[in-house]
Amino acid sequence: MKNWFTQFQAPLMxxxxxxxxxxILQILxxxxxxAFPLTIFGSITLIIANFPFLAQTIGESAAASLNAMLGxxxxxxxxFATVFTVLGIGYYFSCDRKVDPIFGAAIAPAxxxxxTPMETVFELETGGSVVVGNVLDINRLxxxxxxxxxxxxxxxxxxxxxxxxxxxxxxxxxxxxxAVSKSFSALIPACFTLSVFxxxxxxxxxxxxxxxxxxxYEIVQxxxx
Numbered sequence: 001m002k003n004w005f006t007q008f009q010a011p012l013m014x015x016x017x018x019x020x021x022x023x024i025l026q027i028l029x030x031x032x033x034x035a036f037p038l039t040i041f042g043s044i045t046l047i048i049a050n051f052p053f054l055a056q057t058i059g060e061s062a063a064a065s066l067n068a069m070l071g072x073x074x075x076x077x078x079x080f081a082t083v084f085t086v087l088g089i090g091y092y093f094s095c096d097r098k099v100d101p102i103f104g105a106a107i108a109p110a111x112x113x114x115x116t117p118m119e120t121v122f123e124l125e126t127g128g129s130v131v132v133g134n135v136l137d138i139n140r141l142x143x144x145x146x147x148x149x150x151x152x153x154x155x156x157x158x159x160x161x162x163x164x165x166x167x168x169x170x171x172x173x174x175x176x177x178x179a180v181s182k183s184f185s186a187l188i189p190a191c192f193t194l195s196v197f198x199x200x201x202x203x204x205x206x207x208x209x210x211x212x213x214x215x216x217y218e219i220v221q222x223x224x225x
Contacts, residue, residue, distance in 0.1 A: 023096060028150070031088030035081055042077030045070040079142045082149040086112045089150065093157035099164045103186040104157050107193055111156035112149050114197040115204070116140050117211045140213055147220065148213050156193050163189035 019025060049070040055063040090108025094101040113136075120137045121129050139145070163169075168188045172181040200212060209215040 024154070027089055027092045027096060027154075030092045031085050031153075034088035034091075035084035038077045038084055039081050042074040042079075045073035046078070049074075075138070079138050081142050082145045083109055083112070083141050085146065086149045086153040089153035090157050090160075093154065094161060097157075097161035097165070099161045100182060100186060103182070103190065104160055107160050107186075107190050108153040108156045110190075110194060111197040112145075112152045114194060115148065115152060115201050115212045116145065117213060144217070145213060148216050151216075152197070156197065159193040159196060160186075160189045163192050168192065 049067045054066070058066070086108045087105050091101045091105035093108075094104025116136060117140070118136060119131055119133045120135055121131055123129050140148075164186070170184040170187055172184050176184075204210065204212050204215060207215065209218065
């Protein structure tokens, strides 16, 4: 029995070691750890605001006031979990590829925003619904948009690092301040990356799903049955 367990354990250990050395998984781990303290803070405030028997203990009015005061804490953290993770992926992927991570961290959320619908549907109390434009559905910035966010962040970071490595950059004279020089160096990679994501957004507008978020959401729903 012991010998069988040892034989079974050895390949699992090797597989685990390979996974631990995988660059993509390492970047994902670090990106989630970036969002970890923020989401934990939001979780704590959410637990406090919805503590069992809180209304019976301090009164319904006080409990409602406490909920209203603590509500923004969870909204500003947990509801933006995908944004924090996308930023982390952009940063750590750029670090791994030895390109400027600050611009990688800025380009990834911008790319995610480009493929995120900027309208939402509101149900009217009188019946029916209305589409409101120039708004972001906060649900897509949280857990609901995580899958699209992760894929988009890796693609955006790869495009940014690839174009930078190809020297598709604007070289400034040495007399130009470093901050300005770095901004111009990232200009072409950023424009190229964001143009790709803008094209993705436009293409999906002509599909039955309308956007890439709903496309992936329907696929996941179909897999789950």
